[in-house]
Amino acid sequence: MALRWAAASSWRSVATRVAAPGTVVGLPEVTLGIIPGAGGTQRLPRIVGIPRAIRMICSGERVPAAAALEAGLVDQIASSDLRATAVAHARQLRGEKRLMRERDVPSTQSAEVGEATTAALKAGKRRPAVLAAIDAITATAHVGFDDGLADERAVFQRLRVSREAFALRHQFFAERDSAKHPSLDGAVPRAVELVAVIGAGTMGSGIAISALDAGYRVLLLEQDAAALERGAARIHAHYAGRVQMGKLNASGAAVLEARLQTSLDWAELASADLVIEAVFEDLGVKQQVFRRIDAVARPGAVLASNTSYLDLDAIAAATSRPQDVIGLHFFSPAHVMKLMEVVRGQASAPDALVTGLALGKRLKKRPVLTGNAFGFIGNRLYAAYRRQCEFMVEEGAWPEQVDAALQAFGFAMGPFAVADLSGLDIAWRMRQAATRDPRARYVHIPDRLCEAGRLGRKTGAGYYRYPEGGKGPQVDEAVHQLIAQARADKGLQPRELGDDEIVRRALLAIVNEAALLLAEGVAERATDVDVVLVNGYGFPRWEGGPVFWAHERGVDALQDDLRWLAGLSGPGFVAGDLRHLLTTEN
């Protein structure tokens, strides 16, 4: 059989497999909540052994041709004409058949199987498809091929119609749709070879790594020599770490690092095709930086800002070419997180936007197009979610209870642990600078934490305590007292909130904000909300996303829910039109 891309589960008992050099072999079913259903769990262990089959199937690993050849997954890689090579290979076999079903499963130490199982369960969060895949694979050690095949089929059929598989399929299609942009049809990305990154801080160095990994030449520019040195050192330490972990060889790392150029001289920006600004989150600073970029960048270069909240149009207005200005909002750590928001300013040219989208794709990110609105899609949804969580703390839940309930639902981290990690002072400064409706409900607890010097992990204390020695978050009685005082100051009588209420209110707050975003045209389609939250905010993929959840509840129940949420949230709560959200085509 000749392969260009193969899902091994669909293999029949064919004796030989010849692959084109770009072939990728994998069994991705588990990532969709099912298991390979055409014999993959029974055949693969007979080729690669049980531990490797567990690793491959449970992670949906995609094995490139050379590694597939080494593992015996393919018999030959065609260096020239695939068809001719496959025919020649088949002839050479002279009709001999090597049926996979007749092969013995290579014997393995049970400790090795145990290790692979434990690792797969941990990485796969013990999801049903992972458990079922492990069962089916390990059964090959003692169950005959035909019985194994029948059992696999039965489990496949059961999982196929499970809620989790529906949710994962929904997310799969949502991600596929998020790459379609009818409003940009026909626009051609501008050529990009040299990416300049301005600001070598947390984000700038992560963005630089991401671009280097994708094969771009990178110019890292700073205003401050010490900051530039620190950024360069961070990038070097990253690659040294990759080499130490065996993920990259030393010469590969050297090639990537050789493409990095660091500078304090803004004139060098003239050779950049794309400039990504990642300096302090301050409109005045960013406008000044864009004025300087405008003075030296070549005509046609795309100028991007990594701002998290600021008005892209106000930044673009500092240049003589707002059509070339877009937002590229990366998430921290920028070389790890999949999500990237591509922000469309009022004047952004379609070809500048598709350049940003193409860059995201090449960086192996999940780019999502968003309108220019405070916090874009993700941070705005997250702010509504966090606000609701703060309401619940004010009403009677402790931060650790809210975090635990949302983590049990599947979030990678709870909102208060996240707040401690990113630092409470950024939002504090933003609240101080913002004007707010004095009638709207305002929770003072985060301000009081900041006033007490509890800025999060970096100060050893925030919503939790972080004792020296790297121990994780510890519940802190002082925080309970601070919260109790804040409640008393408002004359609030604390009440018990169940985990159910916590999860429902948190999700409803997101769904409501999503409806508002859609009505304002910030998000192109409802399902983009799911893509953003799953890829950038730790929302559990197997729950499909908040829009999937909203669809499941149905419009009538959600309308009731929303009235309930509005009552609990108090003044300032703006209800979105859920029907708009749920009847949107996507």
Ligand code: NAD
């Ligand atoms: P940071 O403080 O770590 O780094 C900012 C860097 O910019 C510093 O090294 C500083 O020397 C440099 N800088 C400041 N003014 C400059 C100027 N005029 N010219 C050249 N360099 C200058 O900040 P960060 O966390 O990397 O954030 C940078 C941007 O990315 C902000 O807009 C922020 O909102 C956004 N962002 C941050 C995160 C995050 O989690 N940290 C996530 C997404 C987006």
